[in-house]
Amino acid sequence: MARAAVLGRLSWRVADVVDIVEETSTARSLILDVPDWPGHRPGQHVDLRLTAEDGYTAQRSYSISSAPDGGRVELTVQRVEDGEVSPYLVDVVEPGDRFEVRGPVGGYFVWDPDDPAPVLLVAGGSGVVPLMAMIRTRAARGSPAPFRLIYSSRTPGTGVYRQELRVRAESNPGLEVAFAFTRVPSTATDAGRRRVGTDRLRESGWPPDLGPTCFVCGPTGFVESISRLLVDAGHDPARVLTERFGPTGG
Amino acid sequence: MGIVSRGFGGRRSSRAVNLPPGQYLVEDFPVLSAGPTPLVNLGSWTFTVRSETGEAQEWNWAQFLALPHESITVDLHCVTKWSKLGTAWEGVSLDTLLSDVASSAEFVLVSAYGGYTTNLPLEDLLDGKAWVADRYDGEALSPEHGGPARLLVPHLYLWKSAKWVRDIQLLNNDEPGFWESVGYHNYGDPWREQRYWGD
CATH class of the missing domain: 3.40.50.80 (Nucleotide-binding domain of ferredoxin-NADP reductase (FNR) module)
Structure with a gap:
């Protein structure tokens, strides 16, 4: 089984939304620039944290949809009706907005690109x-x-x-x-x-x-x-x- | 305080609840497991406690059912951020299951049908803090939630509450389990938000 190379502390990093792809009427991909992103393996996810003006925060986990590519990280978010975070990400966020992520998380549901098995x-x-x-x-x-x-x-x-x-x-x-x-x-x-x-x-x-x-x-x-x-x-x-x-x- | 996310107001719960940091409240009971749900035959089910010297104590299903059961109502906190409050279980206290075991071990490695493992300090299983639960909400525990029986250690993140529990090995030295080997915190206290290595 693949073992993760997640070492040391996972710190919160600021992610800049640089582009958005509307995938369906209820889902979109957010293309993020995350300075100092340590890289990820396909299948891993991130924790995402939103902060309101009064300091209230909400966290959720989202899978990464992109291949490892420097500090560029793509998340695809499906709006959950009556949700707290996904409607914000699908309906409100625009390029130029920022929030925090930490990761990558998860070392089990991961494909190893060096494994030739079907x-x-x-x-x-x-x-x-x-x-x-x-x-x-x-x-x-x-x-x-x-x-x-x-x-x-x-x-x-x-x-x-x-x-x-x-x-x-x-x-x-x-x-x-x-x-x-x-x-x-x-x-x-x-x-x-x-x-x-x-x-x-x-x-x-x-x-x-x-x-x-x-x-x-x-x-x-x-x-x-x-x-x-x-x-x-x-x-x-x-x-x-x-x-x-x-x-x-x- | 982190950076403010433009236009995010958040949705404060109308219920006055005190959740661990980073958690949100759910009313349903999500299922998170690594791999297929194993179907465990009650006829061949056993639960074993093994000391660090190899001394073993084993119960089959009928023997397990005959042990004194307790009703427990506890809050659950999953590392994937959801918390569910006031869940009602019935099960056998680990104080009961470990009462006849002679041991000076400080750690345990819990193994499950299907191959899952998780590790804990032994003291986190004692003094009314942990159970092997076989009923949820008044009914037999369903396979997807860990039936026929799962560990229940509600003061730690829920991955420590191994579904389909099969045995508990007492150890002198700590040995990381499945998630603990791949980046998740070795102890997992939700109130200290110990989600990942280094938290």
């Missing part, structure tokens, strides 16, 4: 964010590890990175991308348009005997379901790495 990525909704960091790192590093992504979202319009994923699937050798939609009109005939189950994991994933590393990220129910199906299909539980996004008013 990789299966299974994303539910905004769970694709840390997996995107892995896909981007793979490309940036020229890794030959074969990657397959199965990305489940409610509808095509609610998925993030769709254009970039299409382009990468065409241009990044060894990367295959399969979309699944859980809420589309019943008249849809596209075979891909259904909930991810055993069949889809077999068709679009890897056979267990290839020894792939599986990264599963999404809402709790999705991760519970997919990880159980993978283990039932014969994957080594120790190679099914999970990250669950609880519905927690972020």
Whole structure:
């Protein structure tokens, strides 16, 4: 298992918002400049702290979506209805704004770019964010590890990175991308348009005997379901790495 | 005070609650686990306490159920920032489970079905501070929340409360567990915001 190179104290650093990409009507990517950023590994996250004028603070954790690139760090944030922090990040923040981050955090749900083993990525909704960091790192590093992504979202319009994923699937050798939609009109005939189950994991994933590393990220129910199906299909539980996004008013 | 985030007002809780620094209140019960939820068969379930000399004491499920249970209502604090207040559990105190163990150890390494581990000072398990819990909110503990039984050490961040607990090894020397090896704080006191190494 990968061990993190998170050493010493993680101090709060000021992050400048330098650019914003509107991903969907409820999600956006914030491109940050973080001076003295120590670098990160794909799959890690940051703690983000907002401070109000009276000193009140709120902290949340957000996955990093970018490959390591100096002090440039990209977060993709999905607005949680009735949340405290995510509506601010999605609806209010503009380039030039600043807040604090500390990290990178997490040394378990991390892909090692030096590992040539096949990789299966299974994303539910905004769970694709840390997996995107892995896909981007793979490309940036020229890794030959074969990657397959199965990305489940409610509808095509609610998925993030769709254009970039299409382009990468065409241009990044060894990367295959399969979309699944859980809420589309019943008249849809596209075979891909259904909930991810055993069949889809077999068709679009890897056979267990290839020894792939599986990264599963999404809402709790999705991760519970997919990880159980993978283990039932014969994957080594120790190679099914999970990250669950609880519905927690972020 | 940190830098002010333009236009951020925040949403103070209307409830007068005292949370550890950096935490926010939730009403649901999020699930955070590293890896698939192991399905543990009650017929083969055992819980073992092993001293530093190797002396072991083991309970099967029926034996565990027969131990005196306590009802506990405690607040939970997860390192991922959420806190949940007033959660109701039933379980067996570690004072009970460790009462017949002869030991001069100062540390424990807790292991779980599925391979998870976490380490604590032994004294943090004693004197009514920790339980092996098998019921939550009046019902059998569900697998995703650590059933059939999990450790419950509510005064530390929740990753110390190992789900699917299987054994407790007493140790003379501290040995970092799963998260403690990859950047998370060795002790994890939420009131001192000990989230990561160096905090």
